[in-house]
Amino acid sequence: MTEQTVTPGPRRPGFLGRHRELSILRADVERAGLDTLAGRPAARGRVLLVAGRPGTGRTTLAEEFAAGLSAGGDYPDGVLRARLTDPDGTPVPAGRAARALLAALGADGPPGSGDDELTDVLRDALQERRAVLLLDDVATAEQLADLIPDTRHCLVLAVARGPLTGIPDVRPCTVGGLDRPAAVALLERGAGDVRVTVDPGATESLAETCGCLPAALALAAGWLAAHPEAAVADAVRRMRAAAADDFADLAAPDAADEPLRRALLLVYASLPAPAARMLRLLPLAPAGLVDAHTAAALAGCPLDAARDLLADFAAYGLLRPDGPPDQGRYLVPGCLDPLLRALLDAAEKPSEALLATARMLERTVRLLRACQAVTEPVGSPARAWLAGLPGPLRFGHRAAAAHWLATRQPALLAAARLAVADGRLDTLARRLVSALSRALIAHRGAEAAAPELYPLHELVLDVAERNDLPRERAAALLNLGDLDARTGRLTEALDRYRAALEAARSERDPEQPTVSRALESIAGTYGELGDWQRAADWYGRAVALAQSRGDLAAQARLHGRIGAALTRDGQWPEALRAWRAAGAAHRRNGDLPGQARALAGTARVHECAGRAEEAQRAGAEALRLAERSGDRRLQAALRLELADCAERQGRAAVAAVHRQAAGRLLDRPGSGPESSATTEGHTYETEPASAEE
Template structure:
């Protein structure tokens, strides 16, 4: 059986009212014979059920109700993805596919594009039986790349209208709730008394709300907060409001809030992904965390927010555009920008605290952490790691929004830097590589927009390293060359030297030994001019390695001797012994076994002085091989026995690695 995917409940899910006819039709559509079946062919892909309706029509609730009733038939679980951000921005396929792969515990390569990741999703689902819920799709182009090529899977898609381009899909289009279900939904918020004493007014109210669940929830919340208000009075108030039913109910509820609470609600439209916790609300409004928490709880009780996991609250997608419209009408642009800046600054401080808790006790970072307010401190590395894991999607979205804003680039750069350090501290650079790739790309965007050559060089180097680590050597080479140009424009000697050496490494990976040697030579000249001795010794070794591969043994031997000399001047005895061992290897390749033997013996002695047992054993084995070739098997056996003693009877576990490999 394939790995099971945990079915996570939807935040804020509550009672479900009505839609029995639609549920019955959707279940029947699963068994309906498709075009392929009618033509005698096996269906090549999963069946797609489409629920179409306007935001606020209850389309997602219907999809979740359907998924809950079918989940038991899909042993590999339920996967969910939202294809549109609050406010209407489509989510790129690359991000959606990566989220699905994460849910399947499959690592997507850092920097992979949407096509590659979508192919990985389809391959993973081809051997699983899952139910895939794709919520709030904009068009067929978002859905089609993710469809499993497996008829045992089922896809439930939610969209505003038809998904033209996906064959054999019949949309289940939603209107308003039937009167009975609409009144039941309203009654769940108001209680039965006011509905029972004036059933005609209740029916009128459901008609004013158009039977839209979102409007009915807001209307019910308004009545629930005012026990003395009548249903008829609410109907008159809603009639007086302009716009669609959901907008009317929302505006009425918003205008009834105290001014400070209404302002917090409006500013929640700035929350990344429509998700906010008490810290986010506190920073946006400039109030205390406890006050923000109380206000968020009140909004959730009024149906304006949904309670999410990890202490977060979600602004429903149909409310975000209404809040943004109010922000434009009521708030001054300078105040909105200040609220964004406060939110970013609070996020930066939380990330710095998240990383600082991983530092040793007594370190400067821990001392700074102790000076932060209690609300911004993490008590243990585990609590910080859990917070980072839970908030990671929001933090990444916050970084994207900050960079896209363009007016807060200094804060955006600080935020990205803090997030990179926190991810590296808690997850390690290798595990966090996909997220780091996106963050370095954001830094590059800001650097290019602001003409920051040093930051541009650093971002290009980081991206190129990640490209190289995933086998995209050509892409890495292009970025290393661009980083070299940026480093020269910035006058940054570190970036220049690093880029030159990395260009050489890329050519070495591509097997172009001559170009690799040329670039290593340029990097070496740069280090020699700056008298950077450790880097000089390392580069002599890399130059020697590519000359060896190219068959230029004389050059390689001179380079290894120079590397050995540099390591000896630095008192780095293990590296000195390794350089001697590589020189012996070149002498062996060049057909000079006597010289190889002498150099190996010298290297063994220096490895012994350095206390590097594994290197000493490896050199003993090389000596044995050389002695065999020279016709002295007795001496060879002695050296092999010595290697076995050094390694505790496991001589085959030891090898000599060249400096080029280690670097």
């Protein structure tokens, strides 16, 4: 990164102390790196590291510094943030973190991309940007290295427990407790200046008992604010007694976390039983993201009561607001998560925790169904179902539902992963994944939602394999194969389709719609790979299946695809037979437009084989059938095909007549039913629709 003078932005209201740490970070930005001093500036972004234990305020410090950099104008593209460790301590895959950062940039990677591909896409997206990447709770140096941009114009601000060996030229800014004046000032926010002035010694003792840790101080300040009749010395006495109370067996994970444990118990012991129960259930919230619906479902209480309790928890310092205060979204602080889980394990039976999780997931399914139903037409069954829901579960309009879906998406995806990973709620997990998939498609469309749909289909596959559900396994594999094919991963798509065919055949469904779709998908993929003979062979297997079912429409369509594949392969006699078989099936089925397209296919084969007169006759007959059908778009497409044919034969006047007629047909309003494309000789057939989950 080029040397620059970083001017600190204005300190945000409520931020206390940390003058030394902020100065160290600013000096690190201004400091020339070792590569620069050696005369070979690195092509990668500069990395600053804030190192400290959870509860030391390390994330708040990083946020303050990043906000100052952004406000100073050196990084006009703002701050991009991702958390690299889940609340339960599981490291987040680099690909998921990269996708979160891309979403903050308004971009996305191809669906189904691996970690390496997504991190490459992220680096490309950051090439022309000047942004700060705030990577919170970094677990390993390798995890961080995968996300460092290949540009000196971006700065990476990492937050971790300790030094990250393996990242060159990084000096950690180590964060511990606050200095004593800042710690006292933080306590004064809750206690008020009168109580602090009356007993300054007790305030000093309370700060010392809290280890001057910001998280513990915030909890103590919250307790003092909620108990205006209590003296500061009462808080000190209660915290020191925490080692001998009913929760003495809940040891802190580390001795350095003991002040935080005591501060949490100070607050927890003062809560009414319903509030205490809700608090210890909050670690079950997916990704640590909580709103009133989540809390109410976990605790089995009314929505208004949950909303009020969450606001109280935030005032205590037990939760952090996520977004604007009026949105009612909160985060469970990472430093409190292991302690709250210990309380949960001690006070709740496993069956009760599972029931709470099931209630939460069931509420999420209903909200997702309501989110999707609001996109349906007025008067539809989905709208009727929506009208029957209680008011808090309904969305007033589509925009409100879309906003809810967008803001809750990380939690919703985490809920799906949680439900599947648990293994005891598979039926509910399948319903949740299905509802989330439908909501995403309804609001964004299948193409735009594909990056989120891919991991959801993988979750469906996991559940299907675990429970030996061949139909669901086949549907998931087909959907994954479709997404692989759309992104050009044709070999992977072919493997998915073959596995889907195997699963579908094991279902022994007499109608076998999934088998048919798998056969057609394999054939279509071979066509995309340019292996037209194999494509025709697989379409032939699908034809045999359609014949066994007596499905004339499918037979006609598949014969047309065989004809198109053999035409591309230059097998004129075989292609003609296929097109004639398609025409015969369309005729038996009473489908005039289909007959016309099949004749157009035979015309195309004749032309490719050098039989111009036969091609003209077949094309003219196809046009007559199209005129009889009344399909004006099909007539226009055939006219254009005849024009192209005439031009290739040097008959410019005939071609001009056909083009003028096609123009009149296309310009005329109310032009009749739409045709799929130009002719069967090209690619008028559409790809098979995705199977329902």
